[in-house]
Amino acid sequence: MEPVATTFFFYLLSGLAILSGVLVITRKNPVHSALALILTLLCLAGLYLMLYAPFVAGVQIILYVGGIMVLFLFVIMLVNLERSQKEKQFNQQWVPGILAAVALGALFVTIYIKGDALFVRPEMRFPEAENTQQVGQMLYSNYMFPFEIASLLLLVAIIGAVVMAKKRI
Amino acid sequence: MAPITTIHYLVVAAALFVLGVIGVLTRRNVVIVLMSVELILNAVNLNLVAFSRIWGLHGQVFAIFVITDAAAEAAVGLGILIAFFRNKETVNVDEIDLLKW
Numbered sequence: 001m002e003p004v005a006t007t008f009f010f011y012l013l014s015g016l017a018i019l020s021g022v023l024v025i026t027r028k029n030p031v032h033s034a035l036a037l038i039l040t041l042l043c044l045a046g047l048y049l050m051l052y053a054p055f056v057a058g059v060q061i062i063l064y065v066g067g068i069m070v071l072f073l074f075v076i077m078l079v080n081l082e083r084s085q086k087e088k089q090f091n092q093q094w095v096p097g098i099l100a101a102v103a104l105g106a107l108f109v110t111i112y113i114k115g116d117a118l119f120v121r122p123e124m125r126f127p128e129a130e131n132t133q134q135v136g137q138m139l140y141s142n143y144m145f146p147f148e149i150a151s152l153l154l155l156v157a158i159i160g161a162v163v164m165a166k167k168r169i
Numbered sequence: 170m171a172p173i174t175t176i177h178y179l180v181v182a183a184a185l186f187v188l189g190v191i192g193v194l195t196r197r198n199v200v201i202v203l204m205s206v207e208l209i210l211n212a213v214n215l216n217l218v219a220f221s222r223i224w225g226l227h228g229q230v231f232a233i234f235v236i237t238d239a240a241a242e243a244a245v246g247l248g249i250l251i252a253f254f255r256n257k258e259t260v261n262v263d264e265i266d267l268l269k270w
Contacts, residue, residue, distance in 0.1 A: 010173045014181040021185050021208055025192035030200045037204050040185070044211055047178065053218045053229050060214075063236055068207065068243045075247045076200055079254045084261060090195045091263050097194030101187050108183040112176060119175045121223040131229075138230050150237045157241035164248030167255070 010050060017043035028085055030076045038069050052125075055132045178219035186212035197261045199253075203246050210239045 016039065023036035041064045048057035112119075126134075139147050185208055192205025214232045221228025254260060257267075 006173055007171075010177065014177075017181065018184050018188070021188040024204055024208060025188055025196060025201065027201075030198060030204075033201050033204055037207065040208065041211065044215060047181070047215060048218050050173075051178070051218050051222050053221065053232075056214075056218055056229050056232050059233055059236055063240060064207075064211075068240055071243055071247060072200065072204065075250060078251065079200075079260060081198070081200070081260060084198060084259070087197070087261070089197060091197045094195040098191055101190040101194060104190060105183060105187040108187070112179060112183070116176070119179065119223075121175075123175075123222050124225065126226070134226055135229055135233070138226055139233070142227075143230055143234075146234060150234055153241050154237065157244045161244040161248035164245065164252045 006050065009046070013043045013046045013050075016040075017047070028089055030081055031073065034069060034072050034076060037072075038065055041065050041069070052128060053131065054128055055135050175219050175223055178215060182212040182215040182219065184212075185209075185215070197263060199250050199260045199262055199265070202262060203243065203250070206246075207239060207243070210235055210242075 020036040020039040020043070024033045024040065027033045027036065041060060045057040045060040045065075048054075048060060189205045189207075189209035189212060192208065193202055196202055196205065214235050217228040217232045217235065219228075221232075250260065253265060257264070259265070
């Protein structure tokens with residue numbers, strides 16, 4: 001299907017994503033940060049759809065918004081954060097921190113300006129209807145071994161999380 | 170207006186990455202630091218998917234692996250956070266110095 005009003009939606013979604021990204025790192029209340037992060041993730045899912053990656057967009061919404069962010073909100077409710085909201089929100093080395101981050105951003109901009117020719121290539125056409133099938137075939141052929149390692153990693157993470165959060169083992 | 174190319178997506182991803190780095194380096198609240206890490210991982214994901222548009226599907230597969238890693242990282246990180254909060258009643262990064270000699 002041909003995309004409609006690509007430019008408009010790109011600027012809308014990316015602007016919203018960056019705006020709510022700023023909200024994530026500036027809000028005092030972690031719940032507000034979490035809600036802003038959810039908005040960022042949803043905007044990114046929209047951008048994935050515009051890049052012809054419907055499977056990744058679906059995984060993004062189900063796993064990130066439905067799984068990880070619920071976990072975050074759950075932990076925010078679990079630990080009592082009333083006291084920390086009255087304290088200072090930024091640590092002492094915030095000036096060097098922001099300077100380092102801005103230097104990193106300048107590095108990105110330089111690379112993108114100097115290496116412009118690297119990113120200009122003809123775009124490939126992916127049939128959207130077969131995207132999930134193709135990704136699945138790649139996961140089970142080219143990326144078989146990393147796929148198994150990922151399952152092992154998840155097992156370790158489950159056991160680790162239980163061991164960490166348990167009162168006494 | 171000019172058509173949207175790969176470089177546009179890369180610039181958005183770079184902006185999100187820098188925001189995440191600022192969050193990690195300056196905030197005191199561990200929960201928000203972990204959320205900033207998620208922001209960084211998402212910026213990387215956007216890069217991978219944007220490149221998959223011109224280099225083939227490998228980027229999308231890799232993005233799925235990154236999402237898996239993010240889930241594992243969030244689970245373990247929040248587990249550590251709960252364990253720490255139980256012992257010291259704080260969630261501030263600069264007060265977490267048990268390993269400091």
